Amino acid sequence: MDFRLTKEQGELQDGMRALLAGRFGPERLRAAVAEPAPDRALWRELGAAGLFALRLPEADGGVGLGLPEAVLLFEETGRALLPGPLVACHLLAGRLDGVATGERLVGLAQAPGGPGLWEHPDECAELVVLPDRADGPVRVFRPDGAADAPRPSSVDPLTPLARVPEGGGRALPGPAVDVRRMRREAALLTAAQQLGSAARTVGKAVAYARVREQFGAPIGAFQAVKHLCAGMLVRAETARAAVYAAAVTESEDEVCAAKLLADDAAVRNARDCLQVHGGMGFTWEAEIHLHLKRAWWRAECWGGARETEERLAAGLLTG
Amino acid sequence: MDLTYTDEEEEFRAGLRRWLATALPTLPPPPDPHDWPGRRAYDTAWQRMLYDAGYAGLHWPADAGGRGATPTQHLIFLEESELAGAPYVGANFVGLLHAGPTLAAEGSAAQRARWLPPILRGDEIWCQGFSEPDAGSDLAALRTRAVRDGDDYVVTGSKIWTSHAEVADWCELLVRTDPDAPRHRGITWLALPMDAPGVTVRPLRTLAGSTEFAEVFLDEVRIPAAYRVGAENDGWRVTMVTLSFERGTAFVGEVVACRRVLGAVARTARENGRWDDAVLRRRLGRLAAEFTALWRLTQWNVSAAERGGGVPGAGASVFKLRYSHARQELYDAAAEVLGAGALDTDHEWVAARLSSLSYTIAAGTSQIQRNIVAERILGLPKGR
Numbered sequence A: 001m002d003f004r005l006t007k008e009q010g011e012l013q014d015g016m017r018a019l020l021a022g023r024f025g026p027e028r029l030r031a032a033v034a035e036p037a038p039d040r041a042l043w044r045e046l047g048a049a050g051l052f053a054l055r056l057p058e059a060d061g062g063v064g065l066g067l068p069e070a071v072l073l074f075e076e077t078g079r080a081l082l083p084g085p086l087v088a089c090h091l092l093a094g095r096l097d098g099v100a101t102g103e104r105l106v107g108l109a110q111a112p113g114g115p116g117l118w119e120h121p122d123e124c125a126e127l128v129v130l131p132d133r134a135d136g137p138v139r140v141f142r143p144d145g146a147a148d149a150p151r152p153s154s155v156d157p158l159t160p161l162a163r164v165p166e167g168g169g170r171a172l173p174g175p176a177v178d179v180r181r182m183r184r185e186a187a188l189l190t191a192a193q194q195l196g197s198a199a200r201t202v203g204k205a206v207a208y209a210r211v212r213e214q215f216g217a218p219i220g221a222f223q224a225v226k227h228l229c230a231g232m233l234v235r236a237e238t239a240r241a242a243v244y245a246a247a248v249t250e251s252e253d254e255v256c257a258a259k260l261l262a263d264d265a266a267v268r269n270a271r272d273c274l275q276v277h278g279g280m281g282f283t284w285e286a287e288i289h290l291h292l293k294r295a296w297w298r299a300e301c302w303g304g305a306r307e308t309e310e311r312l313a314a315g316l317l318t319g
Numbered sequence B: 001m002d003l004t005y006t007d008e009e010e011e012f013r014a015g016l017r018r019w020l021a022t023a024l025p026t027l028p029p030p031p032d033p034h035d036w037p038g039r040r041a042y043d044t045a046w047q048r049m050l051y052d053a054g055y056a057g058l059h060w061p062a063d064a065g066g067r068g069a070t071p072t073q074h075l076i077f078l079e080e081s082e083l084a085g086a087p088y089v090g091a092n093f094v095g096l097l098h099a100g101p102t103l104a105a106e107g108s109a110a111q112r113a114r115w116l117p118p119i120l121r122g123d124e125i126w127c128q129g130f131s132e133p134d135a136g137s138d139l140a141a142l143r144t145r146a147v148r149d150g151d152d153y154v155v156t157g158s159k160i161w162t163s164h165a166e167v168a169d170w171c172e173l174l175v176r177t178d179p180d181a182p183r184h185r186g187i188t189w190l191a192l193p194m195d196a197p198g199v200t201v202r203p204l205r206t207l208a209g210s211t212e213f214a215e216v217f218l219d220e221v222r223i224p225a226a227y228r229v230g231a232e233n234d235g236w237r238v239t240m241v242t243l244s245f246e247r248g249t250a251f252v253g254e255v256v257a258c259r260r261v262l263g264a265v266a267r268t269a270r271e272n273g274r275w276d277d278a279v280l281r282r283r284l285g286r287l288a289a290e291f292t293a294l295w296r297l298t299q300w301n302v303s304a305a306e307r308g309g310g311v312p313g314a315g316a317s318v319f320k321l322r323y324s325h326a327r328q329e330l331y332d333a334a335a336e337v338l339g340a341g342a343l344d345t346d347h348e349w350v351a352a353r354l355s356s357l358s359y360t361i362a363a364g365t366s367q368i369q370r371n372i373v374a375e376r377i378l379g380l381p382k383g384r
Helices: A007-023 A026-034 A040-048 A067-080 A086-092 A143-148 A179-211 A223-249 A252-276 A288-300 A305-318 B007-026 B036-053 B071-084 B090-106 B109-121 B235-243 B252-272 B278-307 B314-343 B348-356 B366-377
Strands: A106-110 A117-119 A126-130 A139-141 A161-163 B126-129 B145-149 B152-163 B170-176 B187-193 B199-204 B213-224
Touching: A007 A040, A007 A067, A067 A086, A067 A179, A067 A223, A086 A106, A086 A179, A106 A117, A106 A179, A126 A179, A179 A223, A179 A252, A179 A288, A223 A252, A223 B278, A223 B314, A223 B366, A252 A288, A252 A305, A252 B278, A305 B252, A305 B278, B007 B036, B007 B071, B036 B090, B036 B109, B071 B252, B071 B278, B090 B109, B090 B126, B090 B170, B090 B187, B090 B235, B145 B170, B152 B170, B152 B187, B152 B199, B170 B235, B187 B213, B187 B235, B252 B278, B252 B314, B252 B348, B278 B314, B314 B348, B314 B366
Parallel strands: A106 A126, B126 B170
Antiparallel strands: A117 A161, A126 A139, B126 B152, B145 B152, B152 B213, B170 B187, B199 B213
């Protein structure tokens, strides 16, 4: 047993971190608040870097890697707070044209049972809706028609939302989708993004606590602040163990545990990061609220706390 | 990221399972929890069985009489022992997990030969004399005084929270030998024979009603200088060598046990109707996630120990903070399921609920652990 990352896995993750640091740093993030549409050139770069085709067979132009590697890359997209339907494009690469290369963006949503919302409706060429039952029909929509439908004013400025259409659409072409598996993987990749965000907000809180001085000392020297930061790391590292393990085992229960703990880590770490920043944390200018708001959105996707906790509880009786 | 065990590790597991299956049925019934001599006899008899089967000191280096097992093998040993219902390390705790490894790392050849084999065989029991009434979290404030007199040290002071003191043969004792030196540089490590004149043990009753630990009073106790491990005034370093020798395995058996208890709590709730309460179900569901993650975090830390490097003991602090809280939550949830039954201390979950209260205090309070995480892992400045 060696649960830690292999050298290759570490390099893969470092590569994605470097790519995103160069192409989607804090300034680009701030600019995206006003213009949240994903940067198409960056999207194609991500396609070229293999983010979408990562798990497709090499014979089909994919990278031929597995879920653990996908989780490591998605952790980085969460750390950078990269907007866009990343999970959808990863899971639908190879099924819908132009997605694997990053040429086209597509959406993925779950029918009733989920939030009933999907992200970046104006940017996606197609929307795939998974049924709530594993044997139900998978439907595909061209979202043009839905453009006129009323839209919620999304809490996350980087994630425009629209309601998932009820009924209609056409059947997804190609071989049958393993719906349970796709939902499970969507939950896990979303959890990986939450993990990245949770780790990022620990880093931001610690960096600020080291330099911000009050009462003649860095605030990080005060236990009241120090202990908040320690608690954040504990949340992130516990979630990390759960997320990585679920990527290895692909067990339904472990994915539930990973989603629950990563949601919790992302939301609560963003809150604590905000608290450590004091008044600055409450401003629009600081990026912390963007982590919190995205974490709220992701927490609603692919299994919220109520659904996940009930599933885990049911598992206690059978397991 | 590999969670599969190697062929060698699986072989080790299979051999251990076979042995446990034959050894455990030969054990006598466990003694009454309040019968400390009986508990000592039971725990040491089990240690002797482990010794005869070649499992004693599994994680000790081979040149100290151990098996030099890898952290992963140690994890497997603890997991399988718990799954099979084997006795816990019990009264052998300090000898096997702290005093022994300290002697193995810092003792002279003669000291290792004198003290290590009896620990492995279960012939001698050790206890720990570190904390004092005025030196708890701030251990370096300890004041028990040792003055050199010829070939002996003369020791006066008192120790507290000393587990198994009543039945121990030896005590790993931290004393102050130089009151004028900076706090950490005036401390010495001595092996105290518990039957030496001037040693008085007074049991302390815990809120759980148990007398598992004691105060130890030392009144001009003579300890031969030959019982000193490491140099005079170097005791802090000698002690920390072992404290930082954390392989992430400290709570392996307990996490396995907690997962089993959680399942039993859920089934009990289903039988007594409390399962109909969604708030309770969700609480148990969250605990399921918690203990799943804690098991994986254990494997993560053990893998880190196996590779070496990193901040020693860092992962252990993260784990302990999360686990000690989760354990308390588990038994609080169990109490909710039991309802009025949670007022009966004869129920094992009630006893466990009471003892769980020590987890955020013992072996470094949660507040001290947060300081460690913040300062040693996150690099925040020291301060108050």
